[in-house]
Amino acid sequence: MTELVEKLYRTGDLTDAELSALITAEDDEAAELLKSRADEVRRKYYGTKVFLRGLIEISSYCKNDCLYCGIRRSSRDAERYRLTKEQILACCENGYSLGFRTFVMQGGEDAYFTDDIMVDIISEIRRRYPDCAITLSLGERSRESYRRMKEAGADRYLLRHEAASEKLYRKLHPAELSLENRKKCLFTLRELGYQVGAGFMVGAPFQTVDDLVCDLRFLQELQPQMIGIGPFIPHHSTPFADEKGGTLALTLRLLGIIRLMFPTVLLPATTALGTIAPNGRELGLMTGCNVVMPNLSPVMVRKKYDLYDNKICTGEEAAECRGCLQRRIESAGYTVASERGDPA
Ligand code: SAM
Ligand code: FES
Numbered sequence: 001m002t003e004l005v006e007k008l009y010r011t012g013d014l015t016d017a018e019l020s021a022l023i024t025a026e027d028d029e030a031a032e033l034l035k036s037r038a039d040e041v042r043r044k045y046y047g048t049k050v051f052l053r054g055l056i057e058i059s060s061y062c063k064n065d066c067l068y069c070g071i072r073r074s075s076r077d078a079e080r081y082r083l084t085k086e087q088i089l090a091c092c093e094n095g096y097s098l099g100f101r102t103f104v105m106q107g108g109e110d111a112y113f114t115d116d117i118m119v120d121i122i123s124e125i126r127r128r129y130p131d132c133a134i135t136l137s138l139g140e141r142s143r144e145s146y147r148r149m150k151e152a153g154a155d156r157y158l159l160r161h162e163a164a165s166e167k168l169y170r171k172l173h174p175a176e177l178s179l180e181n182r183k184k185c186l187f188t189l190r191e192l193g194y195q196v197g198a199g200f201m202v203g204a205p206f207q208t209v210d211d212l213v214c215d216l217r218f219l220q221e222l223q224p225q226m227i228g229i230g231p232f233i234p235h236h237s238t239p240f241a242d243e244k245g246g247t248l249a250l251t252l253r254l255l256g257i258i259r260l261m262f263p264t265v266l267l268p269a270t271t272a273l274g275t276i277a278p279n280g281r282e283l284g285l286m287t288g289c290n291v292v293m294p295n296l297s298p299v300m301v302r303k304k305y306d307l308y309d310n311k312i313c314t315g316e317e318a319a320e321c322r323g324c325l326q327r328r329i330e331s332a333g334y335t336v337a338s339e340r341g342d343p344a
Contacts, residue, residue: 001030008260009037019216020209023253031249034256038288041263046290048334051266051341052325053102053135054095054296054318057305058083062108064139065174066162068204070235070306071108077237079304082112083297085121091296091318092125096132098322099338103129104158104293106137113138115145119152126153133340135197140185143192150192157189158197160228163204164218165211172204186222195343197226197266202254203246204232212254216261225343226291227258227265230272233308248277252287259288264344266291275312281325282332291341292329294321 004022008014014022022030059082065072072078083091092103103125107113118138125134136149137158146157161182163169169179189196200215201207219227231246251273258267268291269284277283281292295302295313302314313321326336 001025001027002033005030005033005037005260008257009041012261012263013220016213019213019257022257023209023212023250025253026249031253034253034260035287038256038259039286041259042288042290045264045344049290049337049341050285050329050334051102051291051337051339052100052322053104053268053291053293053341054091054098054100055104055106055293056083056088056091056095057107057295057297057301058088058105059107059110059113060301060304060306061110061112063111064109064177066177067172067174067239068201068232068235070238070308072238075235075237078306081301081304082107082110083301085117085124087298088121089124089128091298092129092132094318095296096129098319099336100296101131101338101340102133102135102156103296104135104137106158109139115148118145118149122149122152122154131340133342140181143188146185146189146192146194150194154194156195156197156226158226158228159186159189160197160199160201161186161215161218161222162200163207163211163215164200165214168204168207168211171206183218186224190222190224195225196222197228198222198224199226199228201232201246202229202251203244205240205243207232216257219258219262223262225266227262227267228270229254229258230270231276233272233275233310235306235308245276248273248280248283251276251280252283255284255289256287266341266343268293271295271312272308275308275310282328285329285332285334292325294318294325
């Protein structure tokens with residue numbers, strides 16, 4: 001198995017059969033080599049830098065009903081909230097003083113946040129913080145909406161494709177959502193000049209190794225600047241409450257493979273990874289990740305952005321998460337970069 005890691009390191013690609021073999025390899029020696037090769041490549045382009053993205057969870061209302069998600073529309077016991085413009089700006093102010101130079105506004109697909117409202121918020125953040133990147137993660141919207149928000153000052157957009165295999169996409173989503181539209185949104189965002197992030201959950205119910213190869217092939221086609229992957233974690237009030245979650249080992253293997261296939265990509269060690277293992281994010285950083293996304297949302301709404309069970313960082317103030325992450329990053333051998341963190 002180590003020869004597959006070396007081939008991937010040398011050439012940046014493998015055949016489908018080789019990728020499948022590496023994804024499923026439960027081989028400690030190969031895992032160690034993958035980790036060190038992934039780290040070598042991340043250091044080549046980014047040194048020891050880890051970029052911080054301040055995550056502001058602007059709404060827990062969602063019109064969609066994705067089967068895995070704790071804030072899906074039919075989750076009756078989900079607590080709903082939305083932040084006001086003033087609250088969002090206060091998060092940015094706090095974040096800026098903590099050294100964040102990227103703000104990520106993420107939320108469910110909430111009709112309240114019309115294009116006019118988003119343009120107003122984005123323009124104000126752009127005016128106040130000309131040196132910061134503005135990232136959006138608001139799901140599927142129209143081309144016109146993406147265009148207007150870009151014009152108002154947004155730079156980046158995170159929209160995980162979730163599953164590039166039609167068969168798996170169908171099992172994870174209700175009939176009214178389509179993979180075709182999801183992909184179309186991603187290509188539109190790219191055309192409009194956004195830095196684009198795609199990605200998927202690792203170990204989602206029904207996911208096979210062929211599905212994961214299909215995800216990697218789709219990422220090769222899209223060539224996004226950012227790739228967000230994290231383990232699937234069940235949420236107790238969804239149809240997938242009793243399904244198994246994604247594992248640390250599989251997530252780390254995929255992170256390492258992604259770093260070798262996409263040497264300059266911005267790759268977060270996600271909160272979900274930190275949720276399934278106490279040192280998950282540190283291990284992610286040591287396996288090619290170069291981004292972390294501390295939570296900047298007001299503490300009183302944190303628990304309500306309840307995507308999966310036992311989510312970490314729901315009781316901490318932004319400054320506490322910032323301090324905690326700095327210690328974690330440094331303990332893993334890396335340094336916090338107080339900059340926008342654009343792709344190398
Ligand atoms: N509404 C936007 C969208 O659909 O892109 C952004 C918010 S959505 C909640 C953010 C991401 O959370 C999704 O892309 C999904 O991959 C992840 N997510 C949702 N439920 C999850 C779960 N149970 N375990 C792990 N990740 C989950
Ligand atoms: Fe939030 Fe550690 S990162 S408490």
